[in-house]
Amino acid sequence: MGFSRKMAATKMPVRKPRGEGHTRREEILAAAKALFLEEGVRATTMRRLAERVGVSAPALYLYFKDKDAILIELCDRIFARLLVRMEEIEREPLPACQRLRRMGEAYIRFGLEHPDEYRITFLEATAPEPIRFTGHRTDTSDLSQPGAKGAMVFSKIVEVYEAIAREGIALPHSPVTCAELSFLACHGLVAALISEPDFPWSDRETLIRGMVDVSVRGVLPALDAGLAVACEAATPRTRRRR
């Protein structure tokens, strides 16, 4: 930005007063977010970020362990919003399989709206890769790990499948496995549209609708057997089916 601090004459103190370190911390996160969608993730280097904040690069390490810590916190804050969205849907008074559809659609749209954050939390290799000795995790106390928020979102889908089971609809697998299948199908759509935006995909809205269908009907064949057509019928469809 360079001459930006000519503008920012209001907040020129440059150095924070004694107990106000957390303010700087927020500034860093805000700057990172801005850099993210202005220049892209690739351009978000520690030096550029520091310059944007108006501080030297090593100063960032007073507030974050390393670069990843900044990205992870950014993503976690974004995904927290998806989580509250999911919880809203969870409370909607609808048949459970209807809520499943709504969650799937909400998930996909959210992912497509936040491609950078989605890529970082779900597409980037989580393990620093020399660590192949990780074995199995006995320590579940580390809740601030990268995928934490993502896992919480996933658990919402599990709960819906449990509700579906309670409604008397037969599941072909355990609720967890069913949730994974629905989730992974939607994930595939988001991941691909994000990673290969130039591929000549079909109409995006068609794909969203279609994948929600697939992720629900594919897992719950009983629905199509005429057992619970209500699930489909209740969805307002702008687009006729065949």
Place this chain on the structure above:
Amino acid sequence: MGFSRKMAATKMPVRKPRGEGHTRREEILAAAKALFLEEGVRATTMRRLAERVGVSAPALYLYFKDKDAILIELCDRIFARLLVRMEEIEREPLPACQRLRRMGEAYIRFGLEHPDEYRITFLEATAPEPIRFTGHRTDTSDLSQPGAKGAMVFSKIVEVYEAIAREGIALPHSPVTCAELSFLACHGLVAALISEPDFPWSDRETLIRGMVDVSVRGVLPALDAGLAVACEAATPRTRRRR
């Protein structure tokens, strides 16, 4: 590297004779492949690769435009094998929806067997990211672009859906869209298992079977309506489905 060539006494020519540059090229690709699965992708730097080949780092640029060119060629060669596998399946004398299942399973297994190459061709951002002006592609002549082999694999699925349609089974979308949905669902499974290997996923085989089911039944609801149960029944199942 200096004294490292004390070991490589067998192939000490060090410098290739006149017209044998392509030999070095293959050596580079072989070394890259080896480094890939010995040390991981992250450890595959140009300098390390050059050292492994027994050559200086800039020498690599005599044979490849940049690092990406090496990775892309490696991945394309791997995916060529998936392509022939898909073509084998294409020729199997089965109901089309059966071939669809076989392709889905082959695709998933292939992806899980080549996680590094899969990640590079499908999960890594294809555009160098400053290039936002890409617009739409009028020029389809560039077949050696990153996703080329991947796109050819995809087209095999489209063909199967066209065959399914010819068999008189109603498709809810165009064959291309149907293929995208099936493909994307399987892609989601592969992508997630690769990117989040430490997440406590359900049993892998269960997920593979389950996702093949989802990707076929989710797109072809008519199958479950009793129209073509043959499609499912013909698959030899080692594992009972509760």
Place this chain on the structure above:
DNA sequence: AATGGAACTTAACAGCGTTAACTTAACAAT
């Protein structure tokens, strides 16, 4: 014997994330 080009090297650039060592400024207590 001279030449031209293929095959290669060394040296270096600009950038990256990160650390060590040092400085400055703000407050509390004397």
Place this chain on the structure above:
DNA sequence: ATTGTTAAGTTAACGCTGTTAAGTTCCATT
């Protein structure tokens, strides 16, 4: 008002990355 403490910040540097520029060696052809 001066001090001591320490949070907040700096500059310099390390080791690494991909990549380029310029120069060298060696062989086949003329």
